[in-house]
Structures are given as structure tokens and as C-alpha cells.
Amino acid sequence: MKVLMFGWEFPPHISGGLGTACYGLVKGLVHHNQDIIFVVPKLWGDEEPLADFVNASDIEIDYREKKFIDTWKNLTYLEINSFLVPYLGPQEFEKYTDYTLHHRSDVDETVFSNKYEFSGKYGKNLMEEVSRYALVATQIAKMKDHDIIHAHDWLAYPAGIAAKQISGKPLVAHIHATQFDRAGQGGAQGPVFEMEKAGLLAADHVVAVSHLTRNIVIEKYGVDPDKVSVLHNAVLDASIIHSTIRKNVPEKIVTFLGRITFQKGPEYFVEAAKKVIDRDPNVRFVMAGSGDLLNRMVERVAELGMGTRFHFTGFLKGQDVDDMYAISDVYVMPSVSEPFGIAPLEAVRHNTPVIISKQSGVAEVLRNAIKIDFWDVDAMADAIFGLLHYESIARMFKELGSEELKNLKWEHVAAKLVTVYEKLHKQQP
Amino acid sequence: MRTICFYFQVHQPFRIKPYRFFDIGEDHYYWDDYSNKSIIRKVATKCYLPMNALLLDLIKRYNGKFKVTFSISGVCLDQFEAYAPDVLASFQELVATGHVELLSETDAHALASLTSEEEFARSVERHKAKIKRLFNGYEPKVFRNTELIYSDKIGAMVSKLGYQGMLTEGAKHILGWKSPNFVYQNSIDPNLKILLKNFQLSDDIAFRFSNKTWSDYPLTTEKFVNWINAIPKEQEVLNLFMDYETFGEHQWAETGIFEFMRVLPEAVFNYTDFDFSTTTEVAKNANPIAKINVPVPISWADEERDLTAWLGNDLQKEAFTKLYELEAQVKKIEDADIQRDWNYLQTSDHFYYMCTKFFSDGAVHSYFSHYDTPYDAFINYMNVLSDFILRVKNKEKELVGVQ
Structure with a gap:
């Protein structure tokens, strides 16, 4: 099967989990002998040659052609005086929206120039880039022979829809995160929501990264349940990481590692920490990461008087992240809404026991973890205490967790996806 | 004479309430009274009361030719006293007919036999006293250990406590080519008779009765009687051991499980050469055929029939x-x-x-x-x-x- 795939990023140039997931999926599909044409806004040249990469920045279009005009007409909903960065919390989100209102560049003109240099980032011209990306898709759909169109997240949905209009091939909309995960209940409005909804409804099949996300797609976007299937994410490397790092404090360490934003539920971690420290002073808590709620968390920790037991590291990357996992005795991911959430699997690779919220997709695949409701700080505190004090449970997680990881392979995910492709291909008139 | 021995296990644990680490040192009451009470009441309505009434009917109708054996855990009896005196009264009525036997077990439905002979004996003694107090001085003669857990050593311990017989699983890996439909002897103390569960026919009732994907679904008394008649003539005992909650709780009333049990005795009397016995009668009347060697403990749980469930x-x-x-x-x-x-x-x-x-x-x-x-x-x-x-x-x- 020849798959025309639209994604916003591809390793090594990524800013979030989306690129990693695309990479894993493409690798799995190649394993099953699928031919992939992967379109990214900007190609850097150092991508692993797994697919026929198409650099959207290289595609020339003639805006006088009727097909582009038609596509543009269908994209009018992009002309909205707001600006959105896809993976920010509501407060940052608001800040950026304000900013663009006052610095708005005129979308129409730049989009219709012959060639367009994409940044491929989530910058202030994002909406413009998404629109232009869709126009480019129209051209690519004409140039490149394909059987299936596959678009990842809302950024690529307009492109997917445009390609489908040209070639008439079945469209698979892959959903890695919804606007409800990013913005909470306020997600039900604005251009991103509209684009997500248009993409999901136009798709012949929707692939969600968890049952949690599948339910959102059905309930909040009104997508027919029969055309939504679940493909959980997998891990690229399931091997156990044996770190040589030694922690230099005698106490046990409990860690939160992620963006400090509403979506990740950091405040519940702080409240649970207080409950644990009240009973057991021989524990240290670490909040690693940055985000719009960081200052509020620092204030709350001070207010609770546990500053000598609760530490902030700021944003971590590379080896520091690995070291943090390695010296942790418990890793907690209290996400309020997490479509999948790959971080706990990284913790498992470091033999660190994990506590995850039931509101995360990863809870559907990881058995050897304690699962709690994100708001239930009593249960969270209790789980932390249990993992720190009752040895056998941590031992079991170590034994079984690594076994479990071995079963989360991208080849398995891709195999399921191929059956979806084949079914759609057969159903074509 | 060939005989069928029905034994039903009656047990409900005291479930623990959600108990957080910050309750440690503060709250010393562990038991989830609300859920324990509501579960007992639910099972009483669905199973204990209707099934006890049905058995009482059958015992009266056949003038004691139909009989059954129960083992009721001490923790379950405590809950009957607290939450379901009506259920307790109905068991007392059954035992008073003289055609219902009670077994000894550990008071707590415990695993003590695997770790401490002394605690095991103490727990058995507690249960014995409870049975005596609640059932008009009744003294059990046969023993069943928690989850039918048995080994040569546990059997010897039980024999030392003065019991004539003990129940366990007819586990395939223990029996090999041998049949569970005989009485065996403990390999250390041959005075202790060992009754083995026929898991095929027991589980046909307990687990498969309402399973629509089972090739023999639906199970009728005709089929069951045919299977019993297919047992070779020299095999004299058919031990049907199961959880009492099979009736009405694991197999809901809608599956027809009560009707099946209501007509089964009649079918057995009319179409087979089997009658019914209690465990003590089986232990006394049947000739033990051989010693059985069980060096490593077995149980009646899961495919493995071992201790891995606990x-x-x-x-x-x-x-x-x-x-x-x-x-x-x-x-x-x-x-x-x-x-x-x-x-x-x-x-x-x-x-x-x-x-x-x-x-x-x-x-x-x-x-x-x-x-x-x-x-x-x-x-x-x-x-x-x-x-x-x-x-x-x-x-x-x-x-x-x-x-």
C-alpha cells in the first residue's frame, strides 16, 4: 500500500511527542512493507530515510489554478483573528492569542505566493503555515500516486482533506491529542477545535491513541463510533537502562517530570507531597520541568512549609532527564487529561515504579503501575507511601514492567494499522 | 452401592475498608461494615435463602435419602450472626433435619496450614467451638482445609486433630491415570480418608452451567445422569464439591440452576444406581483403594490447582x-x-x-x-x-x- 502521510514534525527535529510517534509508526509500517510518502512542512535533511520525504517548502504551486482556489475556499475558517500554539496550557495560550491580535500579518497574500518557506515550528505564523500546507497537499496529491491518505493531528487535517478532494482516496485522521486535553473544557471553541472537528468528520477512518481519546472524539466531536479505532502508542526501545548515577541524598525521591501546566496536574502532586511529608519526613519530592504554573507551584510549596523537602529543577533535557528517572524511587504522572503519555514508559525503562492517573491513555496499556484518579490526592499519597515502604511492590514492578514494555512494539501497532488501510482500500468504489 | 456426595462451601470474608497510610496509628477499625453487610444481604437473597429452602424441601420430600454437606467458614458465621440471622436460622434448620452434615475448617478461612501447625490447630479449634455453639452441640468429623488445600503433611496434621476424613481436589497432576471416584488414604497416616473432588462433573455445574459457548450447553438432568452412568461400575463415589454461591450468585436464577437442582435427585434415583451420602458416610462406608502421595500442596483453584492464587x-x-x-x-x-x-x-x-x-x-x-x-x-x-x-x-x- 502506498500511503501519503502528512505530519508536522519528524525526528530529529521535534518539539513534542507527535514527532516521535510518527517516527515509530512509520518505522513499523516500513517493517510491514508499506510505502510511505511523508510530507513535512520543512525538511532538514538529516531524517532517517524510512520514507519518501517531501519537503513542503520545495513545492511550487500556481495559485491561479482552479483546484487551489477551491481548496482555499474550503479553508476560510482559518481566517480568524487568533493564533494558537497547539501544545500550551490555557494561560500561555491566552497570552499568545493576545499577542497575535496586535501583530497580525495578512494571511491571504503570503499564502498565495509561488513558493513558501515553512518554519515547521509552532511559531506565530502557525495558522498561515497550516493553510499553506493544505494548498501544498493539493499539489502533492496530484503529483504522487497513493492509495491512502493519513494525517496526524489538526495541523495536518486541512492538508489531508485537501489531498482527499484531489485524489478521492480514503483519509485516515490520526488523533494524538485533542483541544480538550490542551485547553480543558474550554476546548470546545476556536479555530483549532473547528479544524479538528472538520478533519475528524471528513475522515473515512479515525485512529485514536487511547480509548480515552476515542471517547472524546465520539462524545465531543460527534464522530460515528464505528469509524473510530484505538491504536495505542508503543516504545521505540524497550531495553532497560542501567544508570551509573548515584543520588547524593539518603532520602527516597519522588518525582514529577513534565510540563508544569494545567493538563499535567502538578498541583495534585504538591498536595499529595504534603500529605506524605506530614507522616514521613524521610522523603524528598522533585518537580522537574517548566510551564505557566511553575510559579504558582513554588508559592504553594512555600505556603505549605515544605521547601526543604520539595525541590524544583527547572526544564530538564537529554542526560538530565535520564538521570532524574534513574535516581527516582517513584515517578508520578497525575495528568488531568493525557491522550497517551509516554513518559511513564521511560520511567519503567529505568526500573522506577510509576503512579499514573486513570485519565491517561497509557493507563490502558500499562498493567504494572498504580492507577489513581488525578484529583484523588489521598489515593496518590497512599500509593506513594506504599511504593516507598512496602518493598515487594517495587520489586514486582521491576520484574514485570520490563516484560510488559517488550510487548509495546511499533510493529504491532503498524500491523493493526495495515488492516485498517486494507479495509478502507477494499471499501472504495 | 454407589453414591454421590455433595459438598458446598459457604464463605464470605470480612472485607477491609479503604484504609490510607495516614490512618495508621489513628484508626484501628479495619472492616468495611457497609459493604460486608450489603454483600451478605445480597447473597442471602439471591442464594442462601432460596437454596436452603430448596434443599430443605428435597430432604423432606425424599425422607432424608437426599443429603448434603456444608462447610461454613467462621468469618462467614460471624457475619450471619451480625447481618443475617435469618440465614443462620435456615442453616440451623437444615442441620437439625439430621441429613445435613457440617465440616470443620479454620475459623478465618485461613492459610495457616502452610506456615504454622500451632496457629492452624488454634484456628480449627475456634471454628469447632463456634459450630458447637451455633448448631446445638454439633461436632464435625470430617475436615476441609481452605480452598481444599492439601498435602501429605497437612493431612497428617488434620489426622492428629482427630478427624476421620479430609476433602481435597482431584488434581490431574496428582492423580495421573487414577480416578477421583474412589476413597484414598493419607500417605503418612492411612487412618485419614481422602475424598477427591471430581472436577469435571463439579465444574460442569459450578462453572459451565450457563456458558453458552460450551458444547454441552444447556446442561440438563438427562445429560448429567448419562454422564454419571458412564462412570465405570467399580468406581463408587462421585464427589461434587463446589462453592455454595454457585446457586443463584455465580449462576443466576435465570440460568435455571435452581430448577436443575430441584429435579436432579429424582433423576438420580430413577435412572442411576447412585444414592446420596454425606462426607462422613463416604469416609466410613467406602473401602479406601490406595494411599495418595501429595508432597507439594494442591488446591482447587485455577488451572494449576496450586497455591499461586494466594x-x-x-x-x-x-x-x-x-x-x-x-x-x-x-x-x-x-x-x-x-x-x-x-x-x-x-x-x-x-x-x-x-x-x-x-x-x-x-x-x-x-x-x-x-x-x-x-x-x-x-x-x-x-x-x-x-x-x-x-x-x-x-x-x-x-x-x-x-x-
Whole structure:
């Protein structure tokens, strides 16, 4: 099967989990002998040659052609005086929206120039880039022979829809995160929501990264349940990481590692920490990461008087992240809404026991973890205490967790996806 | 004469309430009264009361030619006294007919036989006293250990306590080519008769009765009688052992399980050369055919018929070890609450909830657990046990202070 795939990023140039997931999926599909044409806004040249990469920045279009005009007409909903960065919390989100209102560049003109240099980032011209990306898709759909169109997240949905209009091939909309995960209940409005909804409804099949996300797609976007299937994410490397790092404090360490934003539920971690420290002073808590709620968390920790037991590291990357996992005795991911959430699997690779919220997709695949409701700080505190004090449970997680990881392979995910492709291909008139 | 021996297990654990680590040292009451009461009431309505009434009818109709054997755990009897005196009265009425036998077991439905002969004997004694008090001086003659757990050594312990017979599973890996439909003897003390569960025919009723994907569905008395008649003539005992909650609870009334049991005796009397016996009658009347060797403990649980449902993983082993480490200390403490909690904490179900085998036997295990995961069960139990350990230590200090 020849798959025309639209994604916003591809390793090594990524800013979030989306690129990693695309990479894993493409690798799995190649394993099953699928031919992939992967379109990214900007190609850097150092991508692993797994697919026929198409650099959207290289595609020339003639805006006088009727097909582009038609596509543009269908994209009018992009002309909205707001600006959105896809993976920010509501407060940052608001800040950026304000900013663009006052610095708005005129979308129409730049989009219709012959060639367009994409940044491929989530910058202030994002909406413009998404629109232009869709126009480019129209051209690519004409140039490149394909059987299936596959678009990842809302950024690529307009492109997917445009390609489908040209070639008439079945469209698979892959959903890695919804606007409800990013913005909470306020997600039900604005251009991103509209684009997500248009993409999901136009798709012949929707692939969600968890049952949690599948339910959102059905309930909040009104997508027919029969055309939504679940493909959980997998891990690229399931091997156990044996770190040589030694922690230099005698106490046990409990860690939160992620963006400090509403979506990740950091405040519940702080409240649970207080409950644990009240009973057991021989524990240290670490909040690693940055985000719009960081200052509020620092204030709350001070207010609770546990500053000598609760530490902030700021944003971590590379080896520091690995070291943090390695010296942790418990890793907690209290996400309020997490479509999948790959971080706990990284913790498992470091033999660190994990506590995850039931509101995360990863809870559907990881058995050897304690699962709690994100708001239930009593249960969270209790789980932390249990993992720190009752040895056998941590031992079991170590034994079984690594076994479990071995079963989360991208080849398995891709195999399921191929059956979806084949079914759609057969159903074509 | 060939005979069918029905034995039903009646058991409900005292479930532990959600108990957080910050309750340790603060809250010394562990039991989930609300859920324990509501479960007893639910099972009473669906199973105990209607099935007891049905059995009483059958016993009267056949003038005692139909008979059954029960084993009722001590923790279950305590809950009947507290929450379901009507159920207790109906069991008392059954026993009073003289055609219903009661077995001995450990008071707490405990796993003590696997770790301490002394605690095991104490627990059996507690249960015996309870049966005597509640059932008009009744004294059981035959023993059933928790979950039919049995080994040569456990059998010898039971024989020492004065029992004539003991029940266990007719596990394939123990029997090999041998048939469960004979009476066997304990390999250390041949005086102890061993009755083996025919798991094929027992599970046809207990597990497969309402399974629509089973090739023999639906199970009728005609079919069942045909299968009984197919048993070779020289095999004289058919032991049908199952949870009493099979009737109306595991197999709902809608499946027709009550109707099946109502007409089964008639079919057996009319179309087979079998009658019905209690376990004591089987132990007394049948000729033991051979000794049976069981060096490693067996049980009636899961495909493996071993102990892995209760002591198969590190969680279970840690909880079990930490609990029984307290034995010597607890014995010295004369405090009713401590003794009660020590008893109730031993119930096998607490360890069963921590089982991680659910990957293969998932359906059965999750059906019987009120915890989301085995890890939740473990943490909750360990929190309670941590508090209990503190209480035991404090009492011990008081004792030392007094001396």
C-alpha cells in the first residue's frame, strides 16, 4: 500500500511527542512493507530515510489554478483573528492569542505566493503555515500516486482533506491529542477545535491513541463510533537502562517530570507531597520541568512549609532527564487529561515504579503501575507511601514492567494499522 | 452401592475498608461494615435463602435419602450472626433435619496450614467451638482445609486433630491415570480418608452451567445422569464439591440452576444406581483403594490447582510473611479486638486480591475482587497490617510494663 502521510514534525527535529510517534509508526509500517510518502512542512535533511520525504517548502504551486482556489475556499475558517500554539496550557495560550491580535500579518497574500518557506515550528505564523500546507497537499496529491491518505493531528487535517478532494482516496485522521486535553473544557471553541472537528468528520477512518481519546472524539466531536479505532502508542526501545548515577541524598525521591501546566496536574502532586511529608519526613519530592504554573507551584510549596523537602529543577533535557528517572524511587504522572503519555514508559525503562492517573491513555496499556484518579490526592499519597515502604511492590514492578514494555512494539501497532488501510482500500468504489 | 456426595462451601470474608497510610496509628477499625453487610444481604437473597429452602424441601420430600454437606467458614458465621440471622436460622434448620452434615475448617478461612501447625490447630479449634455453639452441640468429623488445600503433611496434621476424613481436589497432576471416584488414604497416616473432588462433573455445574459457548450447553438432568452412568461400575463415589454461591450468585436464577437442582435427585434415583451420602458416610462406608502421595500442596483453584492464587507473587509473600511473623506476640495478648483482627486478617481472600495471575485467569479473579488492581489490594492490606503491628507492639510493651 502506498500511503501519503502528512505530519508536522519528524525526528530529529521535534518539539513534542507527535514527532516521535510518527517516527515509530512509520518505522513499523516500513517493517510491514508499506510505502510511505511523508510530507513535512520543512525538511532538514538529516531524517532517517524510512520514507519518501517531501519537503513542503520545495513545492511550487500556481495559485491561479482552479483546484487551489477551491481548496482555499474550503479553508476560510482559518481566517480568524487568533493564533494558537497547539501544545500550551490555557494561560500561555491566552497570552499568545493576545499577542497575535496586535501583530497580525495578512494571511491571504503570503499564502498565495509561488513558493513558501515553512518554519515547521509552532511559531506565530502557525495558522498561515497550516493553510499553506493544505494548498501544498493539493499539489502533492496530484503529483504522487497513493492509495491512502493519513494525517496526524489538526495541523495536518486541512492538508489531508485537501489531498482527499484531489485524489478521492480514503483519509485516515490520526488523533494524538485533542483541544480538550490542551485547553480543558474550554476546548470546545476556536479555530483549532473547528479544524479538528472538520478533519475528524471528513475522515473515512479515525485512529485514536487511547480509548480515552476515542471517547472524546465520539462524545465531543460527534464522530460515528464505528469509524473510530484505538491504536495505542508503543516504545521505540524497550531495553532497560542501567544508570551509573548515584543520588547524593539518603532520602527516597519522588518525582514529577513534565510540563508544569494545567493538563499535567502538578498541583495534585504538591498536595499529595504534603500529605506524605506530614507522616514521613524521610522523603524528598522533585518537580522537574517548566510551564505557566511553575510559579504558582513554588508559592504553594512555600505556603505549605515544605521547601526543604520539595525541590524544583527547572526544564530538564537529554542526560538530565535520564538521570532524574534513574535516581527516582517513584515517578508520578497525575495528568488531568493525557491522550497517551509516554513518559511513564521511560520511567519503567529505568526500573522506577510509576503512579499514573486513570485519565491517561497509557493507563490502558500499562498493567504494572498504580492507577489513581488525578484529583484523588489521598489515593496518590497512599500509593506513594506504599511504593516507598512496602518493598515487594517495587520489586514486582521491576520484574514485570520490563516484560510488559517488550510487548509495546511499533510493529504491532503498524500491523493493526495495515488492516485498517486494507479495509478502507477494499471499501472504495 | 454407589453414591454421590455433595459438598458446598459457604464463605464470605470480612472485607477491609479503604484504609490510607495516614490512618495508621489513628484508626484501628479495619472492616468495611457497609459493604460486608450489603454483600451478605445480597447473597442471602439471591442464594442462601432460596437454596436452603430448596434443599430443605428435597430432604423432606425424599425422607432424608437426599443429603448434603456444608462447610461454613467462621468469618462467614460471624457475619450471619451480625447481618443475617435469618440465614443462620435456615442453616440451623437444615442441620437439625439430621441429613445435613457440617465440616470443620479454620475459623478465618485461613492459610495457616502452610506456615504454622500451632496457629492452624488454634484456628480449627475456634471454628469447632463456634459450630458447637451455633448448631446445638454439633461436632464435625470430617475436615476441609481452605480452598481444599492439601498435602501429605497437612493431612497428617488434620489426622492428629482427630478427624476421620479430609476433602481435597482431584488434581490431574496428582492423580495421573487414577480416578477421583474412589476413597484414598493419607500417605503418612492411612487412618485419614481422602475424598477427591471430581472436577469435571463439579465444574460442569459450578462453572459451565450457563456458558453458552460450551458444547454441552444447556446442561440438563438427562445429560448429567448419562454422564454419571458412564462412570465405570467399580468406581463408587462421585464427589461434587463446589462453592455454595454457585446457586443463584455465580449462576443466576435465570440460568435455571435452581430448577436443575430441584429435579436432579429424582433423576438420580430413577435412572442411576447412585444414592446420596454425606462426607462422613463416604469416609466410613467406602473401602479406601490406595494411599495418595501429595508432597507439594494442591488446591482447587485455577488451572494449576496450586497455591499461586494466594502465594504466587512477591506481594502476597511479603504480606503473608509479615502477618505470620506476629504469631508468637499475638498469642500472648489477651485482648478481644486484637484477637478478632488477627483472625480476620488471616482470611485467604485478602491474599487472593493481590494475585497478578489475572493475565491468564483474569475473568475469575476480577469477579471476586472489589479492588481495581492487585496493587491497590496489597497497599490497602499493608497499611492495615502496619497499624496492626503497631497495636501489637504497644500491647506487648504494656505487658512488659505490668510484669
